[in-house]
Amino acid sequence: MPITDLSHAVTDGPVSGTVPGEKNAIAQRVIVLLDRLGRLTRELQFADGLNPAQWEALRFLAQANRYSRSPTALADYLGATKGTVSQTLIALESKGLITRCKKTEDRRQVDLCLTEAGQAMLAKDPMQTLEQATLEIADELGAEMVKGLSRLLHDLQTRNQINEFGVCQDCSLFCVNSQAALVDMNAKVGVGTCGNTGETVDAAEKTKICVNYKTAN
Ligand code: SF4
Known part of the structure; x- marks a missing residue:
């Protein structure tokens, strides 16, 4: 068929x-x-004056780590052209939901952030309807369903050479720091190092999504 x-x-x-x-x-x-x-x-997702791409951009920026809050990473995540993403960002900015600032370490790079109004808008995310419906059948769906869908997504992304995005705790480049390294850095348990940049990733950031994520094959 x-x-x-x-x-x-x-x-x-x-x-x-x-x-x-x-x-x-x-x-x-x-x-x-x-x-x-x-x-x-x-x-x-045509709700509260926003369209699906604008909601997705807000959601992405709320979850993205420090390497990923850029127009390029957002375009990659949405599978959209830079021109389309630029329109989305202009619309969100004009509504006062996001701001752009230069990264302190590299003034040429733009960091996109949610404003307070953006955070408040996300609290009304229409996808919460789906989240609630999924919660009600989560036991029935089980971990196998999540595993299967994740694998399907991974396979399709690999075949189409689409960037995967993911979080540090699942990334093959993430190294959990040894006790000795932690003492050295005066850091807390739970932090690690990004194998891509060599920078420390703290416990809060390791659950955020990253454009440089590499799945373990
Ligand atoms: S360890 Fe992986 S997911 Fe984490 S910041 Fe580095 S590249 Fe990104």
């Missing part, structure tokens, strides 16, 4: 087993469900 023929993909029957016909049916159902969820979540 061609991938574009989705008319038979959604049925009420059980999804089980891995015999060839069933495997094909499962793959088709996953495609339809992901596509429909994607369309629905896009629709939800």
Whole structure:
């Protein structure tokens, strides 16, 4: 069955087993469900005067680490052109939801930050509807579903040479500092070093998403 023929993909029957016909049916159902969820979540994000790209940009900037709060990283994350991202940033800036400042260590680089109004807007994130619905069935979905979807995303990103983004604690470049190094740096337990920059990453920052993330293969 061609991938574009989705008319038979959604049925009420059980999804089980891995015999060839069933495997094909499962793959088709996953495609339809992901596509429909994607369309629905896009629709939800025309809210409070913002569009989906603007909401995504706010969400990204709230979670991005110090290497990733730039227009280039945002364009990479959204899979959008620099021109499109520039329009998104201009709109958010004119609404007073973000600010741009020069990075202290490199004045040529721009650091994008949420303003207080941006933080307040995020508290009204329309994706909370999906989060609440997912929470209600989290036990049913289980860790296997998360693992499967993560693998699917990773495979597609690799095949299409799209930057992955991820957090330090899952990154192959992250080194947890030894006790000796911690004493040396007068640092707290939980910090590590970024293998890409050699800089210290503290406990709060290691859970933020990074443009330089490298998954362990
Ligand atoms: S360890 Fe990996 S995820 Fe963390 S800052 Fe370095 S490159 Fe980014």
